[in-house]
Amino acid sequence: xxxxxxxxxxxxxxxxxxxxxTTAMAQVTISNPWVRGTVGGMxxxxxxxxxxxxxxxxLVGAASPAAKVVEVHxxxxxxxxxxxxxxxxxxxxAGRTVELKPGGYHVMLIDLVRPLxxxxxVPITLTFEGKDGKRETVQVKAEVRPLTAGAGxxxxxxxxxxxxxxxxx
Amino acid sequence: MDDxxxxxPSAHRRTLLSGAGGTLALAALGTGCVLLAGCDSRPxxxxxxxxxxxxxxxQGFDLTDFNGDxxxxxxxxxxxxxxxxxxxxxxxxxxxxxxxxAEVSKGLGADAARLQVVFITVDPExxxxxxxxxxxxxxxxxxxxLRGSPEQIAAVAKAYKAYYSKVxxxxxxxxxxxxxxxxxxxxxxxxxxxxxxxxxxxxxxxADVRQLMRG
Numbered sequence: 001x002x003x004x005x006x007x008x009x010x011x012x013x014x015x016x017x018x019x020x021x022t023t024a025m026a027q028v029t030i031s032n033p034w035v036r037g038t039v040g041g042m043x044x045x046x047x048x049x050x051x052x053x054x055x056x057x058x059l060v061g062a063a064s065p066a067a068k069v070v071e072v073h074x075x076x077x078x079x080x081x082x083x084x085x086x087x088x089x090x091x092x093x094a095g096r097t098v099e100l101k102p103g104g105y106h107v108m109l110i111d112l113v114r115p116l117x118x119x120x121x122v123p124i125t126l127t128f129e130g131k132d133g134k135r136e137t138v139q140v141k142a143e144v145r146p147l148t149a150g151a152g153x154x155x156x157x158x159x160x161x162x163x164x165x166x167x168x169x
Numbered sequence: 170m171d172d173x174x175x176x177x178p179s180a181h182r183r184t185l186l187s188g189a190g191g192t193l194a195l196a197a198l199g200t201g202c203v204l205l206a207g208c209d210s211r212p213x214x215x216x217x218x219x220x221x222x223x224x225x226x227x228q229g230f231d232l233t234d235f236n237g238d239x240x241x242x243x244x245x246x247x248x249x250x251x252x253x254x255x256x257x258x259x260x261x262x263x264x265x266x267x268x269x270x271a272e273v274s275k276g277l278g279a280d281a282a283r284l285q286v287v288f289i290t291v292d293p294e295x296x297x298x299x300x301x302x303x304x305x306x307x308x309x310x311x312x313x314x315l316r317g318s319p320e321q322i323a324a325v326a327k328a329y330k331a332y333y334s335k336v337x338x339x340x341x342x343x344x345x346x347x348x349x350x351x352x353x354x355x356x357x358x359x360x361x362x363x364x365x366x367x368x369x370x371x372x373x374x375x376a377d378v379r380q381l382m383r384g
Binding site: 039040041043044045046071073075077080081082084085086102103106107110111144147148149162 | 257258259260261262264265267268272277294295297299300303304308323332335338339340342345347348349351366367368
């Protein structure tokens with residue numbers, strides 16, 4: 001009995017407590033994080049994932065030991081021109097899943113330390129800021145997919161943005 | 170023909186506005202002709218890409234491939250050429266376009282030898298020959314990558330009405346490049362025929378390539 005009680009008090013109780021703590025803290029859930037693999041000489045690539053949060057929050061920053069500079073980017077196709085910009089934040093409204101995917105948002109890994117081989121995983125720390133200004137960091141391990149990934153299901157939605165075009169030229 | 174050239178943007182707008190419905194209707198018409206076999210005259214081809222037949226821009230290039238060999242459009246006579254301007258540090262649009270072309274090539278089977286994909290870098294400073302040699306064939310071993318001096322690249326882009334512009338990053342090395350994302354398609358005679366938008370699907374692009382191969 002003694003051993004069983006000590007098991008409960010030493011292992012199970014702390015475990016339960018830590019689970020509770022995790023649940024209370026974890027406003028943000030990241031699914032399917034992946035990074036586009038690179039070949040020798042490539043210095044940058046993009047990371048993609050789905051982000052959901054129980055409360056309104058914003059992705060305001062990212063860091064990774066795999067790259068010297070990490071930025072939050074938005075890609076937009078404007079008049080058939082691909083435009084990519086660093087943005088201050090990606091809003092994640094409560095209860096909605098925000099997708100970082102080819103054709104939209106991504107986390108840009110710049111000045112890679114070494115090429116990213118498919119099958120490896122890349123640790124990325126994401127920083128979120130809630131409405132109250134409190135910051136939360138989430139660690140993910142992004143799977144490295146082949147350079148050629150993303151043409152199929154992960155590709156851009158066909159002609160979903162036609163109405164946004166203004167042809168002034 | 171002059172009018173068509175001059176009004177390319179509005180033709181483009183029309184294509185966008187008519188959307189999938191129009192394309193489907195046209196495709197259905199085409200299929201109907203084939204099924205009924207009752208069309209006396211050959212139906213004029215219906216493409217998913219923008220038809221720029223007769224265009225005076227995009228008439229060719231004179232650049233260097235990643236093996237150091239000089240390449241011009243004439244080298245690929247007899248093949249459908251799919252030409253794309255991009256850069257290797259592009260996380261999104263360029264790999265998507267090249268991966269799509271690789272799938273088109275795969276779907277062509279034995280006819281894949283009659284398609285030549287050409288990637289022209291708009292970032293010759295960072296895209297060295299070695300990097301292009303690592304990057305482009307990763308999508309398909311038969312794809313080629315071309316580069317030139319910044320001046321040569323600027324001249325080729327101008328000749329193709331292709332747009333690109335450097336956007337400064339946090340460090341001098343971390344700039345990105347805005348660029349137009351059309352894939353230029355040539356028929357086996359070396360005539361510029363089509364411009365495919367980035368949103369084109371693999372199936373649509375494959376259909377256009379096959380149609381150009383048929384002549």
